[in-house]
Amino acid sequence: EKRLGEIIYDQLRGQTAVLNDPLIHEYINSLGNRLVAHSQDVKFPFTFFTINSPDINAFAFYGGHIGVHTGLIATAETESQLASVLAHEIAHVTQRHLARRKQAASQQSNMTLAGIVGSILLAAVNPQAMIGALMATTASAQQSMINYTRGNEQEADNIGMNVLATAGFDPYASAEFFAKLQEQQRYKTKQFPFLVTHPLADSRVTDARLRAQQYEKRFYADSLDFLLINARILARYIYDKDQAVELFQEKVKQERGNKLYAAKYGLALAYLDRDELKASEKILKELDELSPNSLYVLDALSDVHIGKKQPEKYLEKLAYAYQLRPNNSVVTLNYANVLLEAKKTDKATQILEYYLLSKPNDYLAMQLLRSAYKQAEKTARYHTTSAELAALRADYRAAIQSVDLALMSMTSDDKAEVARLEALKIEYRTRQRYIKNIKGV
Known part of the structure; x- marks a missing residue:
């Protein structure tokens, strides 16, 4: 199962579906592994990754691989809602639902391993095509799989909520997210892919609320990381440049506290992507004074200096950050990228080769190293x-x-x-x- 999962993940990467964004990757793995630490029946390390797609979808497959679409992260109103989806997918893996589903599917319709792999890839890359493929199956096969899937969903709901609560998140978030999707679906002509692979029976929201009542009802604050990642996804991957600027200009007027900080970050990214470097840099310097060690600000200011054709002016800041966190992916990859832009090829090569010793499958690091080797002939x-x-x-x-x-x-x-x-x-x-x-x- 582990080897098959790695093959599927590599094929997804080959279809350019996997998002190579170090900040989002670090966050989603940190959140996911916090939940895994409170799970039972964990047989291997988990890999969490993001698919760059506006579809509201998440999925799990062999070897502890869990993918979540940028559209779903952007839709989650709270960190607990996002965590509830990840906890649910973790439960699918620990209970080996995919392996059991393959066995049931093959008995029902002679589905091969190739068919299972193909359906996973389709669900990740083109969820609407997956929906069409499901509609094309016979009615009896559909009903059999729906019944089987509902059993899995109920089990994953129960286990996922326990994981969610013990990890310190709001157990009511599962019902809130289900209700939100249910409400939004009423006004859509196309069905959300997440609701196709995770059937939402009428009683499911009610059941989730009833289960949550066994836990203490209290306030759960969102982390600043969640707010910043949400802003990053909206600015970079959901809205176009002009829409993003308008959205975050309004948010800056309305928000307070951490939400204001995140809104300003989103606006800085929107300006940066629109090549308004001065406006972006002004906001980022203000945020840098508030949080001098913020990786989000460091990442964006690296891009600003590259855009201004002045990479060498940010090297001192990056070198200091690298001293503090020599194996952090965000610091290392930004430092290497700015070094390459400043034609400091030998130093870039050195830090990338060292980094890849501990993270040999980091695709972005390998791309940068290849550029360094090309630069050095x-x-x-x-x-x-x-x-x-x-x-x-x-x-x-x-x-x-x-x-x-x-x-x-x-x-x-x-x-x-x-x-x-x-x-x-x-x-x-x-x-x-x-x-x-x-x-x-």
Whole structure:
């Protein structure tokens, strides 16, 4: 299951569905793993990731992989509502619902492993197409799977709420989020993908409210991280540039406290994306005075200095941040990016190679390292990194071709590296055969 989950995740990355945003990645994994720490029957580490899509959807698959669409994060009004969705998906994984569903589906309609993999990819990349595919199945098969899914949903609701409450979130948030989707769905012609894969029976909201009554009713404050991530998603991934500026200009007038801070951050990003660098920088410097160690501000100011063609002016700040947090992804990737823009190739290469020792599958870090090798005219290493990037997209044909190019660029003296690359080719061919076996070709 773990290996199959990794293959599916790599294929999703190959379809450019996975969002490579270090701030969002750090947040969603921090939130998810806080919930996992209060879960039972955890058999392997979880991987949380975000799909860049306005659809309201979340899904889980083999090996502890949980994906959530930017549209769902933007729809959640509170951090507890977002946590309730993640807790629910965690319960699907710990109770092995996907494996049990595959068995039920194959008995009902001869669904193969390839069909299961295909449906997961479709649900992530094109949820509306998934809905159409479901509608095309026979009525009896649909009803059987709906009945089976409802049983899973009830179990995941029960377990998820317990995880939510013990992790310190509002247990009433599950019912609130269900009710919100139910209300919004009334005015939509297309059904939310989340409600197709997670059927919302009439009694489900009521049941969730009744279960929540066993817990203490109190106030649950949203973290500043949640507010900032929500603003980032709205500014960068939901609204266009002009809409985002208008939205956050209004929010800045209305909000107070942490919500005002987040609104100003959203406005700074909106200005930045509209190339209004002075307006963006003015707001960000104000936020920097309030929170000198904010990774959100550091990330945005890095982009401002790159946009102004003055990357070297921000290197001192980034170097200090790197000293404090040498293995933090947001700091490291921004530092490396600004170093490359300032043509400090050797330093960028050094910190990226060190970082990838502990996080070898960081796609964005690998892309930056490949750029560093290209800048330094290190041809063999450039092709080797291209191979590793292709493998992370499950494109093993391209990976093998890049390994061959790397071998052609090397001298015969480097026997250890030649042997490593030859072993890499064997590994890629093995993975290629594994995928072909899944697909039955």
